[in-house]
Amino acid sequence: MRFRGGYNILLEGKPERQIAVMPEPDALYLPLRSRRFVFSELYVKDGERVNGGDILAKDPDNYAVPLLAPRAGRVQLKEKEGHIVLEEVAKLQERADMAEEELEHIEREMGAGGIKRYKLLALGAWQFFYDAYTGALPDPLGTPQAIIVSTVSLEPFVARGDAQLHKRLLNFTRGLEQLQSLLEYQPIYLVMPDIESEFANLVRNHIRGYAWVKMLEIPLTYPYDDFAILARKLGLKRSDGSVWAVRAEGVLATDRALTLTKPCTVRIISIGGTGVNSPTHVKVMPGYPMKDIRDKYVSEPAARLINGGILTGELLGAETLGVDAECRGLTILPELQERELFGFARPGWDRSCYAVCFLSSLRGKFRERFTTAMRGEGRPCISCNFCEEVCPAGIMPHLIHKYLYRDLIEEADEARVDLCVECGLCSYVCPSKIDLRKQLIDAKVLIEQEKEEIRQEQLRQEEARKQSVEEKSE
Numbered sequence: 001m002r003f004r005g006g007y008n009i010l011l012e013g014k015p016e017r018q019i020a021v022m023p024e025p026d027a028l029y030l031p032l033r034s035r036r037f038v039f040s041e042l043y044v045k046d047g048e049r050v051n052g053g054d055i056l057a058k059d060p061d062n063y064a065v066p067l068l069a070p071r072a073g074r075v076q077l078k079e080k081e082g083h084i085v086l087e088e089v090a091k092l093q094e095r096a097d098m099a100e101e102e103l104e105h106i107e108r109e110m111g112a113g114g115i116k117r118y119k120l121l122a123l124g125a126w127q128f129f130y131d132a133y134t135g136a137l138p139d140p141l142g143t144p145q146a147i148i149v150s151t152v153s154l155e156p157f158v159a160r161g162d163a164q165l166h167k168r169l170l171n172f173t174r175g176l177e178q179l180q181s182l183l184e185y186q187p188i189y190l191v192m193p194d195i196e197s198e199f200a201n202l203v204r205n206h207i208r209g210y211a212w213v214k215m216l217e218i219p220l221t222y223p224y225d226d227f228a229i230l231a232r233k234l235g236l237k238r239s240d241g242s243v244w245a246v247r248a249e250g251v252l253a254t255d256r257a258l259t260l261t262k263p264c265t266v267r268i269i270s271i272g273g274t275g276v277n278s279p280t281h282v283k284v285m286p287g288y289p290m291k292d293i294r295d296k297y298v299s300e301p302a303a304r305l306i307n308g309g310i311l312t313g314e315l316l317g318a319e320t321l322g323v324d325a326e327c328r329g330l331t332i333l334p335e336l337q338e339r340e341l342f343g344f345a346r347p348g349w350d351r352s353c354y355a356v357c358f359l360s361s362l363r364g365k366f367r368e369r370f371t372t373a374m375r376g377e378g379r380p381c382i383s384c385n386f387c388e389e390v391c392p393a394g395i396m397p398h399l400i401h402k403y404l405y406r407d408l409i410e411e412a413d414e415a416r417v418d419l420c421v422e423c424g425l426c427s428y429v430c431p432s433k434i435d436l437r438k439q440l441i442d443a444k445v446l447i448e449q450e451k452e453e454i455r456q457e458q459l460r461q462e463e464a465r466k467q468s469v470e471e472k473s474e
């Protein structure tokens with residue numbers, strides 16, 4: 001399989017594979033928003049006592065995906081804006097099983113296959129699933145044309161697949177079997193690194209004999225693990241139906257929900273970046289206090305926290321008090337508060353750049369100590385073509401940027417901005433520091449809105465035409 005573009009960013013702060021367990025917190029601060037979800041439908045009242053696994057809220061616009069209570073505790077709704085706070089958190093018994101009557105009722109309504117999908121949703125495993133092309137939550141009752149399962153996470157510094165699967169390969173293979181039971185004949189593609197390593201060989205041995213799993217080995221270059229790119233490479237056309245995508249942690253959650261009927265209320269996330277004293281993975285539950293993580297891991301007095309990886313993560317403000325329901329990792333960078341003295345005159349022995357313009361290009365590969373410093377200001381595009389070289393989608397970000405600068409939305413649409421997978425490499429390599437990724441994402445949203453308006457207008461006109469024909473015939 002041949003890929004285009006891509007680039008590996010070497011930075012200090014890569015998390016170790018080890019998983020640390022954080023101490024039990026006194027309180028949990030569950031954000032009501034995460035990257036894809038808004039849990040606006042509350043299922044609990046202020047002061048109510050809940051058990052681990054109980055539903056606290058649901059997202060009505062995303063198939064009612066639930067926000068579960070990771071622990072038993074007392075609900076506080078008014079204490080912190082945008083959060084459900086669980087106080088008096090005690091490590092009590094999780095809800096072990098779903099109520100029998102509930103399951104019988106669902107079986108009558110949806111059939112035996114429906115129960116599995118219901119459990120995935122109700123026990124918090126469904127939120128680990130993505131539509132490969134859009135990244136949105138797929139319809140749990142839908143039938144995909146294929147499932148892509150990835151053991152690879154290439155963006156620095158989100159949680160690594162080998163850390164997620166460490167000592168849990170049996171659960172992983174059981175989860176794959178559970179996934180397969182949701183399908184009729186559709187394939188499952190298992191994405192693996194194309195290298196010989198202890199981890200890769202262990203996974204290969206575990207799935208030997210699973211004829212319904214097709215191996216897909218990819219080079220470890222960012223962002224070849226992107227689900228939209230993989231779906232395109234596999235020839236899975238968007239028009240032929242949805243493609244479900246799930247990472248190692250989602251397969252483990254599937255196993256937990258379907259084999260054990262237990263709620264999925266724990267996540268393994270990475271804590272990486274140059275602002276961390278010992279980059280690692282940690283086992284936490286959603287709502288885990290950000291302050292406790294900061295106190296334990298952040299080595300810098302001033303640091304910027306990013307929810308997710310360094311290229312696609314979102315800045316975390318002080319208002320976010322706990323780990324959100326979709327968090328895959330925290331990237332922590334030292335905040336550069338003063339200008340570097342004579343920064344412009346430095347030959348760059350310790351800096352790396354796609355342009356090979358620093359003295360460090362004589363050093364060979366090394367991990368750069370990355371900070372939030374811009375090192376200069378934004379400039380106009382110099383047509384260096386770097387963004388096009390690295391773009392895995394095969395589009396021309398610089399050209400689209402120029403169209404957008406002149407408000408030529410139609411031309412941006414014709415230049416296939418829709419193919420952008422939002423990997424952020426173009427922004428990273430741009431020597432003019434243009435935030436191409438954001439510009440392209442905004443343009444995609446705008447174009448989609450305009451197309452939707454045109455569709456609605458056409459529907460209205462069609463309705464009006466039908467109505468007038470009916471009126472004339474009466």
Ligand code: SF4
Binds near residue numbers: 394420422424436
């Ligand atoms: S244009 Fe999109 S897909 Fe291409 S490099 Fe930029 S963010 Fe990635």
Ligand code: SF4
Binds near residue numbers: 383385436
């Ligand atoms: S990388 Fe930046 S400066 Fe170079 S062509 Fe792309 S937009 Fe222009």
